[in-house]
Amino acid sequence: MSNLTGKKIILGVTGSISAYKSALLTRLLVKSGAEVQVLMTRAARDFITPLTLATLSKRPVLSEFTSSSGAGEGQWNNHVELALWADLIVVAPVSAHSLARFAHGFCDDLLAAVYLSARCPIFLAPAMDLDMYHHPATLENLRRLETFGNRIIQAEHGELASGLVGEGRLAEPEHILVELERHFAQRPVFRHKQILITAGPTQEPIDPVRFISNHSSGKMGYAIARAFAHAGADVTLISGPTVQPLPDPTIRRISVRSAREMFDATAAEFSKAHIIVLAAAVADYTPAEPAQQKIKKKEAVFALQMTKTIDIAATLGKQKRPDQITVGFALETNDELSNAVSKLRAKNFDFIVLNSLRDPGAGFGHDTNKITVIDKDEQVYEFDLKSKDKVAEDLLNLVQEQLAMV
Missing domain, CATH: 3.40.50.10300 (CoaB-like)
Known part of the structure; x- marks a missing residue:
């Protein structure tokens, strides 16, 4: 039995080219026995469809404070209840923009509101280009988020979307899964x-x-x-x-x-x-x-x-x-x-x-x-x-x- 079996996981997906990896991460979490609720920023929907992640997670993907279509039209997606429901929140990928929002408490969408309301452990897996990842502003935001108690899953080294080679790649979904498994196994x-x-x-x-x-x-x-x-x-x-x-x-x-x-x-x-x-x-x-x-x-x-x-x-x-x-x-x-x-x-x-x-x-x-x-x-x-x-x-x-x- 996996250490993730029965755990309630919120997977946050933000606007990054590496958002395509969130599909595999969702699949791995579900196969490990976790209940997965995907929250997407508006920008993330430009990189991967909510339908893909809803199909893999077996739950509707949430992006807005209220549902705008289907049987649940007009229903409030209660950010406080979502935050209290989760045993753990992992945001993968988290873009430079979202890192800045989390680090400074901006609350302009559902994911940010859930982040600010959470009492559970939060893991952030950054993904961005090499120079953005090493910019002093990004490094300061990462340091600040760690002081809040957030766990940073460091970006990995490799070829980036820009063609540059260096740090900035989203950690592989299998590596993120190991981090989460380790968290729940710790004594x-x-x-x-x-x-x-x-x-x-x-x-x-x-x-x-x-x-x-x-x-x-x-x-x-x-x-x-x-x-x-x-x-x-x-x-x-x-x-x-x-x-x-x-x-x-x-x-x-x-x-x-x-x-x-x-x-x-x-x-x-x-x-x-x-x-x-x-x-x-x-x-x-x-x-x-x-x-x-x-x-x-x-x-x-x-x-x-x-x-x-x-x-x-x-x-x-x-x-x-x-x-x-x-x-x-x-x-x-x-x-x-x-x-x-x-x-x-x-x-x-x-x-x-x-x-x-x-x-x-x-x-x-x-x-x-x-x-x-x-x-x-x-x-x-x-x-x-x-x-x-x-x-x-x-x-x-x-x-x-x-x-x-x-």
Whole structure:
């Protein structure tokens, strides 16, 4: 279920060439389960038709204080009731002109009246040409609006309608959706908390061409990073090689390849973190002496001498402070619970997340997972098979409960 499900969203659309993107944003909001009421300025109707947005939102689009046609002719569109109805207002695009109106309290149309009457959070996504966006008047208006408590979704860099290239493009609808999802997912307890997460596999070099690795896709670690970022935490993600996209633009990703690189990066960040989630599938062994040249195929039998890698969890577990919470992972194929409990104790975890490869739909590569979590008091929490995003939420809830006791 999306964090937007059941939320009442007012989408304001103002006069900008990028108003065409408001159609996709409306569609994304509706697909996420939100109720969407579109308000358009008069100028916006020159760029996209109200019919398009009414069809996508499944509600009549409002522009004027009174309806002038149809069965509701002469009906008052009560700006106060609209403002009180909304859980959130997002204006996308907001033009330079509308920014100025909002910043200085002008109230000459329905959208401006709703803006001034709102008690809910307001997000503004500006769109305009490069020089307009960087003009001192616009920058001052943006600063002023932020002091009012408005959230600014910064314009993005790219080719503009004028042909110039630079900042001023309306943020992509998918990026705006992430901002709104994050807003409704935020939990005050995670605000300003530093979260360190490892994810993905490691690759241990045999020679310049070949390496030893495992089947980890990084999906679980990336889902956990997304959950903490949406909850309002400051997330650092140390990732082995994976094709997973950055799950949230606020996440700081550090890319590594080998177990040694993952240890060095994790150790450098460990002392700053309040919560550490070690979800990466780190190699236990690495070739003792990787060849400097490609190994040619000659012998029928090829022997490779291996040496143990640094145990990241055990090493950092000895450095763990009482105010830190650590979460480890155990992927087992037999004696699952006893092996997980042994690892919990040996590595000084607060929680260990147990996966069994004997559970269908769990483990590497799947979009789902089935976990059992054991805490430091050896209390066991069992969860059903569910999406990895939902699994990440379950872990977030357990960590939140523990955080209250630290």
